Amino acid sequence: xxQITVIFMGSLAEVTNNGKLQITLDDNYDTVHLQENLFKRYxxxxxxxxxxxxxxxxxxxxxxxxxGDEVVLLPPFSGG
Amino acid sequence: MNPFxxxxxxxxxISEKIxxxxxxxxxxxxxxxxxxxxxxxxxxxxxxxIVFYAYESMAEKEIATIREEILSRYSLKCMHIWHxxxxxxxxxxxxxxxxxxxxxxxCFEALEETVSLVKERVPIWKQLILDDGSKVWAxxxxxxxxxxxxxx
Numbered sequence: 090x091x092q093i094t095v096i097f098m099g100s101l102a103e104v105t106n107n108g109k110l111q112i113t114l115d116d117n118y119d120t121v122h123l124q125e126n127l128f129k130r131y132x133x134x135x136x137x138x139x140x141x142x143x144x145x146x147x148x149x150x151x152x153x154x155x156x157g158d159e160v161v162l163l164p165p166f167s168g169g
Numbered sequence: 170m171n172p173f174x175x176x177x178x179x180x181x182x183i184s185e186k187i188x189x190x191x192x193x194x195x196x197x198x199x200x201x202x203x204x205x206x207x208x209x210x211x212x213x214x215x216x217x218x219i220v221f222y223a224y225e226s227m228a229e230k231e232i233a234t235i236r237e238e239i240l241s242r243y244s245l246k247c248m249h250i251w252h253x254x255x256x257x258x259x260x261x262x263x264x265x266x267x268x269x270x271x272x273x274x275x276c277f278e279a280l281e282e283t284v285s286l287v288k289e290r291v292p293i294w295k296q297l298i299l300d301d302g303s304k305v306w307a308x309x310x311x312x313x314x315x316x317x318x319x320x321x
Binding site: 096098099100103138145161163164165166167168169 | 204221222223224226227228230252264284287288289290291292293294295296306307308
């Protein structure tokens with residue numbers, strides 16, 4: 090088993106009613122599995138646009154998760 | 170260098186940063202960009218302020234990466250990026266980019282590209298505070314579609 094932290098930034102913190110979540114997952118869990126898991130917890134999340142960062146690096150492809158990873162869901166940026 | 174400033178960026182801060190370059194006498198041109206909070210109208214209400222949030226650790230790294238990329242591509246003497254975090258009222262400054270070089274051409278081009286890259290790549294979000302006290306996220310497509318279109 091692995092434990093990871095999931096952080097919801099910006100508007101996604103309101104969608105999930107939760108800014109931060111600690112989750113224990115099976116080994117060999119990847120970012121696709123994680124999103125399926127999160128969709129079950131937060132039904133409206135699947136309608137949202139976001140990218141995923143693992144340990145501060147944006148992932149454009151499926152990525153296997155490791156114990157202690159910090160996964161952050163990032164809605165479209167609007168700085169500047 | 171921490172690129173974040175809590176609240177608005179005061180005019181004094183901007184003038185101090187420009188004045189700090191007077192000892193660098195190989196500089197012949199500065200260009201700078203100032204982002205100001207607009208009193209936009211959203212769903213019939215006016216924007217009183219914007220609260221900026223960032224994924225700060227990643228945003229700081231991304232700003233440093235953009236700075237290195239720009240410095241390697243253009244012939245510049247130096248460049249700096251500052252961005253507000255927290256509440257900034259409409260009419261106040263929230264974003265400051267200062268680019269310095271020997272001659273103006275590289276300054277103008279580097280400034281334009283830097284501003285675009287920060288908007289595109291740095292994890293910062295805006296929450297709009299409206300004049301009735303309600304709040305709306307700038308990335309909420311339905312509520313703020315017109316604003317996002319204008320910001321592109």
